[in-house]
Amino acid sequence: MNILAIGAHPDDVELGCGATLAAHTARGDNVAMLIMTTGEQGPQAGCSRIREQEYAAEVLEARLFWGNFRDGAVPEERETVELIDAVMGEVEADLIYTHSTDDSHQDHRVTARMSLSAGRRTPRLLTYEAPTSRAFVPSLFVNVEGFMDKKLAALRAHHSQVLKNRLVDLEAIEAQARYRGFQSRMRCAEAFGVERFAWDLFPAPPQADGADRLLAAIGGGLA
DSSP: OEEEEEESSTTHHHHHHHHHHHHHHHTTOEEEEEEEEOOTTSOOOSSOHHHHHHHHHHHHTOEEEEEEEOTTOOOOSHHHHHHHHHHHHHHTOSEEEEEOSSBSSHHHHHHHHHHHHHTTTOSEEEEEOOTTBOSOOOOEEEEOTTTHHHHHHHHHTOHIIIIISOOSOHHHHHHHHHHHHHHTTSSSEEEEEEEEEOOOOSOOOTTOOOHHHHHHHTTOOOO
């Protein structure tokens, strides 16, 4: 299965679905990330946020794409949809993860809406939560027990945000995973809103790429 995770800024994807992406990689899926801006308006460290994102992608074994839009000004325009559509086509995405539309950050909201437009024919599209999400009510949970270390390692790669300026609290990230796990009767989980999720229930051979294999292989993701 080919996975595309879309984020407005460096570290957004890791915060929202980093452990789930690690689970995808562990089961042999092809994972790609599209980051819409370089986050140049945020705090910097000795290593640029571009390089930090490159390190994080290496941790998650993900192919990395950049949108090259200005931080704080992702355009709600045709060019944004076309960019996402082009990356979706290149990676042949079967499943898309993106921001929730109900978010207090304008770049997150626009990225979510443009992802929904570009992914209008994609059979599986899930939205993840961020610290700036508003009224996020998930309906699908992925068991990420065993993959939180990868998520935290990917977040630590964002030195300027996590270790230098303390904008990301790793203990809070772990607590959130435990809370979502408690909600879904698991130990640790990442939570998602469902825009669309096609689930093939008919019998499939062991090597098929159906959504049934996705749910089974990453720990019984529906709760």
